[in-house]
């Protein structure tokens with residue numbers, strides 16, 4: 001049978017795209033609302049950045065510091081966000097993270113407890129108290145295992161190795177998505193009453209990153225093409241990643257553990273440069289400022305030959321030699337670097353995307369039948385986030401998106417399985433498969449990543465951003481002609497997956513560049529050399545949409561708790577939750 005000839009068609013109530021924490025928590029929300037979703041993921045199930053989580057997640061449960069409470073987490077988060085997080089969403093996250101903690105631990109997460117049975121909480125970036133709940137060493141594995149076990153217990157159907165290419169619509173409403181199973185070369189078309197995007201961020205846009213290679217911003221571009229709005233795309237949360245030895249370049253050292261303990265950062269001239277960027281806090285500045293400082297040192301030629309700077313933890317090594325940091329010490333040792341004797345070379349790389357699909361309190365987007373959660377969703381954290389808040393938000397809004405999607409789905413008509421325009425997309429796939437000559441997709445991916453670093457990287461300015469946009473047009477044209485390479489069908493299908501991902505990365509890069517161009521100031525995870533100061537005029541969010549094929553930015557007033565602006569999106573009513581048996 002020729003590839004892409006047979007189509008796998010599925011009809012369901014709720015389609016969840018993504019098998020990380022947000023996707024699985026969305027499934028929890030569906031099950032709790034009396035709906036069985038289908039969860040489909042590109043990599044194996046479960047997967048995603050979630051599986052690599054190390055440090056822990058934040059909840060103001062007050063076990064290590066009894067006076068702590070959600071109100072304080074909320075305040076710290078607003079401060080860390082440089083004033084532009086969505087206050088309503090942050091309030092929800094701060095309050096509900098505690099319930100999610102108790103629930104997840106009861107499902108076998110295995111959080112570390114103290115002798116009195118209370119949870120142990122660690123210090124983390126921008127928190128006034130120790131709030132990080134953790135599993136000792138790595139967190140991702142127990143987290144994914146305990147959630148995946150629940151999925152099996154509840155009979156949630158999962159499909160893996162499927163890349164979704166586009167959302168399907170009937171009028172304004174999203175009615176599912178189509179893509180292909182890239183191991184078999186079989187198109188997959190899923191019609192659903194409602195669809196949840198939980199595809200994570202887009203770290204692959206940058207050459208040095210700490211995330212799995214298949215997390216390529218697919219959800220952001222699918223959403224934009226379908227007419228959804230995205231918010232805060234100019235803000236990325238950077239982390240200090242290994243710059244050398246090259247074998248472990250990009251290794252996620254989670255160096256914040258060392259920084260929190262008092263490690264020093266030096267440039268190649270031996271200067272503790274962070275005092276130039278934050279004279280009061282030095283290396284203890286917000287994560288955004290530390291990474292900006294590192295980026296500037298490298299940009300201005302004071303970095304090492306591996307484009308890094310030195311992190312010296314010798315004086316705190318005993319203190320931090322446990323949990324995730326011990327793992328880092330061990331990995332460097334395997335490469336012949338003993339952190340007890342010498343500094344390590346680190347560089348700043350993207351860790352999480354703070355922006356994403358604009359959602360309301362129930363994960364609902366501006367399109368009927370379409371929801372988002374986790375890193376695919378944006379606006380919760382503003383310009384910078386506190387440590388451990390990415391997981392906390394994925395739990396909280398992942399779950400909420402499942403409840404919201406189930407409730408709305410129950411009110412919506414079942415979509416027509418012939419609808420959504422998937423036939424045309426699949427025709428294109430068939431035609432594409434035989435394209436054996438053209439540019440090499442792997443080289444193209446590297447070229448796009450180069451734009452990700454040089455044009456729209458951490459240190460930005462108008463000329464470079466505009467240059468990046470022009471270069472992206474060229475790369476897009478090349479990517480359309482890319483050769484589908486491989487001597488066996490499976491390799492060709494895999495190549496088609498990569499080409500689609502590169503297309504998506506180009507789309508994300510455009511969004512990032514447009515938002516970064518519009519924001520003529522520097523704030524949190526966004527730094528403009530030509531506008532280095534923070535400006536009150538820009539205390540707002542930037543929302544992106546596709547107008548006449550162009551990524552178009554507009555300003556949105558910060559959503560505060562008084563509901564001053566903007567008009568809230570329509571949300572499922574409390575009565576609807578009760579009908580569905582939903583409990584938040």
Ligand SMILES: Cc1cc2nc3c(=O)[nH]c(=O)nc-3n(C[C@H](O)[C@H](O)[C@H](O)COP(=O)(O)OP(=O)(O)OC[C@H]3O[C@@H](n4cnc5c(N)ncnc54)[C@H](O)[C@@H]3O)c2cc1C
Pocket residue numbers: 017018019020021022023040041042043044046047048049050051052053054055056057058139162163164165179198199200201210211212214215216218219252351352373374375376387388389390391392394
């Ligand atoms: C090394 C590392 C350590 C981290 N440590 C911490 C930490 O300690 N604390 C913290 O708060 N945060 C941490 N983070 C961030 C946090 O882990 C993520 O923000 C969070 O897990 C995102 O979850 P998610 O479910 O939204 O996305 P992911 O976990 O990335 O899952 C995305 C899913 O979508 C699927 N997918 C993607 N595209 C498609 C497509 N086109 N079709 C179908 N499926 C698709 C993928 O296969 C995957 O299953 C860390 C991140 C990294 C990389």
